[in-house]
Amino acid sequence: xxxxxxxxxxxxxxxxxxxxxxxxxxxxxxxxxxxxxxxxxxxxxxxxxxxxxxxxxxxxxxxxxxxxxxxxxxxxxxxxxxxxxxxxxxxxxxxxxxxxxxxxxxxxxxxxxxxxxxxxxxxxxxxxxxxxxxxxxxxxxxxxxxxxxxxxxxxxxxxxxxxxxxxxxxxxxxxxxxxxxxxxxxxxxxxxxxxxxxxxxxxxxxxxxxxxxxxxxxxxxxxxxxxxxxxxxxxxxxxxxxxxx
Amino acid sequence: xxxxxxxxxxxxxxxxxxxxxxxxxxxxxxxxxxxxxxxxxxxxxxxxxxxxxxxxxxxxxxxxxxxxxxxxxxxxxxxxxxxxxxxxxxxxxxxxxxxxxxxxxxxxxxxxxxxxxxxxxxxxxxxxxxxxxxxxxxxxxxxxxxxxxxxxxxxxxxxxxxxxxxxxxxxxxxxxxxxxxxxxxxxxxxxxxxxxxxxxxxxxxxxxxxxxxxxxxxxxxxxxxxxx
Numbered sequence: 001x002x003x004x005x006x007x008x009x010x011x012x013x014x015x016x017x018x019x020x021x022x023x024x025x026x027x028x029x030x031x032x033x034x035x036x037x038x039x040x041x042x043x044x045x046x047x048x049x050x051x052x053x054x055x056x057x058x059x060x061x062x063x064x065x066x067x068x069x070x071x072x073x074x075x076x077x078x079x080x081x082x083x084x085x086x087x088x089x090x091x092x093x094x095x096x097x098x099x100x101x102x103x104x105x106x107x108x109x110x111x112x113x114x115x116x117x118x119x120x121x122x123x124x125x126x127x128x129x130x131x132x133x134x135x136x137x138x139x140x141x142x143x144x145x146x147x148x149x150x151x152x153x154x155x156x157x158x159x160x161x162x163x164x165x166x167x168x169x170x171x172x173x174x175x176x177x178x179x180x181x182x183x184x185x186x187x188x189x190x191x192x193x194x195x196x197x198x199x200x201x202x203x204x205x206x207x208x209x210x211x212x213x214x215x216x217x218x219x220x221x222x223x224x225x226x227x228x229x230x231x232x233x234x235x236x237x238x239x240x241x242x243x244x245x
Numbered sequence: 246x247x248x249x250x251x252x253x254x255x256x257x258x259x260x261x262x263x264x265x266x267x268x269x270x271x272x273x274x275x276x277x278x279x280x281x282x283x284x285x286x287x288x289x290x291x292x293x294x295x296x297x298x299x300x301x302x303x304x305x306x307x308x309x310x311x312x313x314x315x316x317x318x319x320x321x322x323x324x325x326x327x328x329x330x331x332x333x334x335x336x337x338x339x340x341x342x343x344x345x346x347x348x349x350x351x352x353x354x355x356x357x358x359x360x361x362x363x364x365x366x367x368x369x370x371x372x373x374x375x376x377x378x379x380x381x382x383x384x385x386x387x388x389x390x391x392x393x394x395x396x397x398x399x400x401x402x403x404x405x406x407x408x409x410x411x412x413x414x415x416x417x418x419x420x421x422x423x424x425x426x427x428x429x430x431x432x433x434x435x436x437x438x439x440x441x442x443x444x445x446x447x448x449x450x451x452x453x454x455x456x457x458x459x460x461x462x463x464x465x466x467x468x469x470x471x472x473x
Contacts, residue, residue, distance in 0.1 A: 152320040155294050155312060156334035156408055166333060170324050 036218040044218035045225060053202070058230060061122070061204040065191035066234065068126025069183065075127075076134025076179075083135070084142045097132040105129065105190050109197045118198035122205070125194035130183035137182075141175030142168065177242055184238060188231035204230075246306045247272050248293070248412065248442060253302035255288055262288050266302070268461065275443040277453035280463035286446040287317065289463070290414045293444060313410030315418045319401040323390040327381065327400045330389060331372055334408040375403050378433045380426060394421040402430060406437045413438055415445040419452060431455045 019038055026037040036044070048054045083090035105125060112124050145168055153163050195205020204223060211220040253266040262285040270276050278286045291297035292304060294312045313334070321330050376385045379399040389397060398421050405413060418434075419427045434443075435456055447453060453460050 148316070148318060148320050149322065151296050152314075152316065155296065155314045156404075156410070157311065158333065162333060166322055166325070170322075 033215055033217050036221050040218040041221040041225065044216075045222035048219065048222055048226075053207075056202045057204050057207050058226060060200075060202040061191070061195060062230060062234070064120070064122045064195075064200075064203075065126045065187050068123040068191060069130055069187045069238075071123070071127045072130035072134055072183065072187070073180070076131050077138050077176075079131075080135050080138035080142060083139055090139075093135065097135050100128055101132045105193050106197070109194050112194075113198060117200075119200040121198035121200065122191040122194040122203070126187040126191040129186045129190040133183040133186060134176075134179045137175040137179030138172055141172035144175070145171040177239070180238055180242060181235065184231065184235040188227060188234070192227055246308070248304070248306035250289070250292065250304050251302050253289075253292060253299045253304075255285070255292065255297065255299050263299070270306075270442060270444060272306075273440045273442055275438070275445070275456055275458040277456070277458035277460050278444065278446045278463055279448065279450065279453070279460055284463040286463050287416055290314070290416050290444060290446060293412065294414055308411040311410040312412040312414055313405040313408035314414040315401050315405045315416060317416045317420070319397040321389045321397055321400055321404075324388065326386050326388050327376065327392070327396075327403075328369065328372055328385045330400055331375075331404045331407055332368065334404055335368070372403075372407070375407060376400075378436075379403060379430055395423070395426060398422060399426070399430060402434065406434065411442065413441055413443045415443065415447075417446055417448070419447070419449075427452075428455075 023038045026032075026035045026040075029035040032040050079093055083093045108125055108128060109121065112121055116124055149167050150163070153167060158166075192205045192208065195203040196209050197205075199206045199209060204227060208220060208223050211217070211223060248270040250266060250268045250270075253263050254261070255263040255266075262283075266285070266289070268289070278289060280286055288297060292299055293307065294314050295307075322333070325333070373382075373385060376382060376399075379402065381396060381399055381403075384392060384396060389400060392400065398418070402415075402418055405415070415434075419430065422430060431452065443456075443458070445453070445456065445458060450460065
């Protein structure tokens, strides 16, 4: 209990120090258009929060990016299993993932825009950014499975389900948790970047673009704060869900 | 039906471990393999368990290819408790009671019927007696990761004894046990394996004597000497 309080206090101090630094820096710059103050940003955020579009944009962006993440997990895990079961398929999938990891988001966005509507762009981009992370980590986790336990399972004639539940899943779990944590950060960054380029209606990325276009720097900062808060909450939610499994 | 290993050859790379190795293990008998390290004792157990394929030769008589084994290492699932580690290898259970002294799989008759609460309770009662017999009373529900080395060893022994395999393979089963506990475990094994074929690897002839086992000295490369 004491430890939890200490950690919380440290976090509060850290946030306060960073906010103070931001405020000092903005006062030193002296022009809100270059670096708005904490107060300017909060004022812009409060104004945005009073509009319906604010919630619509957050909701729509959240759904698209979450869908991309969910698809990446749904595909990445079976792909990793298949790659470990078949060496040739594993090589093909590994190369594909390597390729996806090396291609810049901007290249993807332009190419994908030729194929899908802008409203679906962030789903595809989030999916493609998270897929290799899930694939690589889960595959690594499968390789970490203790061969000696698998031999034990063979001798005692354990069925596939029992093996998966009691040997594979516990071994893969740490790698899967890490993959999800890293992937969640990736999917928000890449998803919003895709929205800024694709400009789908009702999107945080679109609002960011508008703020940049009209030099509304406090709004730009306010939207950035929103992205950080929503992505952190999303990560907490997903991690809570994983812990419950 | 006796288990026969016929003209087995096994090498790892350039190192030949077994060459023209033949051994007959009487049905229901207890055999103890002894010999220097590297003589191929563990390889013999692995071949009997079906974990290692011989380069040449064959093994006949292992019923349904089923064996249960105490490995050199405990090979327990550390994240489960002692109960769950043993339950895991028992397969589906039917209703009924499980009197101590009977391997569940062999005596109580496994069926494909769904686990019922009463069956599960009966199984737990049975396992509690098994754990008690090896001095683990009160530790059944503890995660294996919290048990000492000697306790884990006994959980591994109970798991092998209770499982369905007709052939029981024990690879240095008493490692990490003090003399008193060892005596208790030997009595437990002796009592629970009546009529079951047992092959044990040990470096201590006294262990073999306590189990009433036939000692077979492995000299490597198929050189066997049967002792009384």
